[in-house]
Amino acid sequence: MTGAAAYREFEGLAHRLADCAGEIQRRYFRTPVSVETKSDASPVTIADREAEAAMRDLIAAGYPGHGVLGEEYGSDRVDAEFVWVLDPIDGTKSFITGRPLFVTLIALVHGGRPVLGVIDQSILRERWVGVAGAASVWNGRPIRVRACPRIEDAVLFATSPAMFRAGPENDGFARVQRSVRLPMYGGDCYAYGLLAMGFADLVVEASLQPYDFMALVPVIEGAGGTATDWAGRPLRLDSHGQILAAGDARVAVAARDLLAGPG
Amino acid sequence: MTGAAAYREFEGLAHRLADCAGEIQRRYFRTPVSVETKSDASPVTIADREAEAAMRDLIAAGYPGHGVLGEEYGSDRVDAEFVWVLDPIDGTKSFITGRPLFVTLIALVHGGRPVLGVIDQSILRERWVGVAGAASVWNGRPIRVRACPRIEDAVLFATSPAMFRAGPENDGFARVQRSVRLPMYGGDCYAYGLLAMGFADLVVEASLQPYDFMALVPVIEGAGGTATDWAGRPLRLDSHGQILAAGDARVAVAARDLLAGPG
Numbered sequence: 001m002t003g004a005a006a007y008r009e010f011e012g013l014a015h016r017l018a019d020c021a022g023e024i025q026r027r028y029f030r031t032p033v034s035v036e037t038k039s040d041a042s043p044v045t046i047a048d049r050e051a052e053a054a055m056r057d058l059i060a061a062g063y064p065g066h067g068v069l070g071e072e073y074g075s076d077r078v079d080a081e082f083v084w085v086l087d088p089i090d091g092t093k094s095f096i097t098g099r100p101l102f103v104t105l106i107a108l109v110h111g112g113r114p115v116l117g118v119i120d121q122s123i124l125r126e127r128w129v130g131v132a133g134a135a136s137v138w139n140g141r142p143i144r145v146r147a148c149p150r151i152e153d154a155v156l157f158a159t160s161p162a163m164f165r166a167g168p169e170n171d172g173f174a175r176v177q178r179s180v181r182l183p184m185y186g187g188d189c190y191a192y193g194l195l196a197m198g199f200a201d202l203v204v205e206a207s208l209q210p211y212d213f214m215a216l217v218p219v220i221e222g223a224g225g226t227a228t229d230w231a232g233r234p235l236r237l238d239s240h241g242q243i244l245a246a247g248d249a250r251v252a253v254a255a256r257d258l259l260a261g262p263g
Numbered sequence: 264m265t266g267a268a269a270y271r272e273f274e275g276l277a278h279r280l281a282d283c284a285g286e287i288q289r290r291y292f293r294t295p296v297s298v299e300t301k302s303d304a305s306p307v308t309i310a311d312r313e314a315e316a317a318m319r320d321l322i323a324a325g326y327p328g329h330g331v332l333g334e335e336y337g338s339d340r341v342d343a344e345f346v347w348v349l350d351p352i353d354g355t356k357s358f359i360t361g362r363p364l365f366v367t368l369i370a371l372v373h374g375g376r377p378v379l380g381v382i383d384q385s386i387l388r389e390r391w392v393g394v395a396g397a398a399s400v401w402n403g404r405p406i407r408v409r410a411c412p413r414i415e416d417a418v419l420f421a422t423s424p425a426m427f428r429a430g431p432e433n434d435g436f437a438r439v440q441r442s443v444r445l446p447m448y449g450g451d452c453y454a455y456g457l458l459a460m461g462f463a464d465l466v467v468e469a470s471l472q473p474y475d476f477m478a479l480v481p482v483i484e485g486a487g488g489t490a491t492d493w494a495g496r497p498l499r500l501d502s503h504g505q506i507l508a509a510g511d512a513r514v515a516v517a518a519r520d521l522l523a524g525p526g
Binding site: 124183199 | 386
């Protein structure tokens, strides 16, 4: 088996993982959950932990030989041929402020490359699925990025202008932000779903972890877009957290040049 | 009649206005609508225009003597005793990028002060209603701001850090942003609804027009919070667009001091 067919068998489990995380999120959303602050200063709730634990149980039951890397409970056999990469709640800040833009991110990584990705918003019941070699879908319907030949016409998303380190990283983002038609903030990974559907043209972010970005790659590539690091290299488990997603390859090139330097 | 009773008779119309704007928004949301740029550089679509026109028709039919001030079609008899203030789509940028956080804003102004306010999100089917002298509701259920004694613990929303003019305005916002626990972006007026429900503590914005802020006041005040200009003055049709909303009056005071100057 090659391409999509080889990974289709894992899609059922990916859906079950998203279903079970969503059920837990809906139970806690807009209830007064207590919020702890982790060592990296990011917030975490019982909903994050329960959702990841439940997903890990399902993976262990279905594919005990697979590895798992999750935001809350770390890594387990990440040298296995297949590794599931989980973010039970991407956008915990949105979750705790009652804003239904957080998502569950689920990726299956094969030989270091993400081959299956799910972005799921459990309150709005929106689910994006991408499988290497196949067309990505939103709630079962094929989706496609839109054309945007010029960066001057682009809609850009970034979760926050504060996510970039002072210096070249922040300067690079600022150059992109000044070049686009419409910079938008507060996206979390929901923004990548919008890009895959043709409602945005660029997402530029930094300081992301593998569980934040691995799921996005198959969804965006399967919709005709690109998702790489800022230098245009494929995203891997050991990528450094600078993400550049674009619907149109011409905008990706323009953004890469702006991120790299003033010219 | 005094207080809420005096304004209850207008609530039915306010709901019908929100219903009819919502129907139009749902018809155009995530379809390829063309986007024009207005003289103030903000985007507008056929959905904004149709929704406002339909609401104006309903007001004219129900209360022909009332005034109307709307974002898209300007003002009509704004010296009348009662004036409806309409923003058919607050957050047009969210609307055109497929993000269901835009809202319809409807205010009834009596003698210069907002006495009835509706914030409606038509895709998520969330509706906040506030009437002077009564408890605010979300989808019919009473809501309440939360306590937050210290600004260091506050969750802050602002649509974009780029909405503040360079100089004292931007410096004031930056002082508030650095003082809070969690600054969040990309709210549009949905953020004021979250504040009224107790999921956020502060919204600080600038460059707003009366149709952006009048509807928020009864919703937030009726939930136990405050919504004023940056100097703590009541919001009126001729206020200058700097808005400070807080759930807890102690955080409002602390934010006002930070906005006013470095100490």
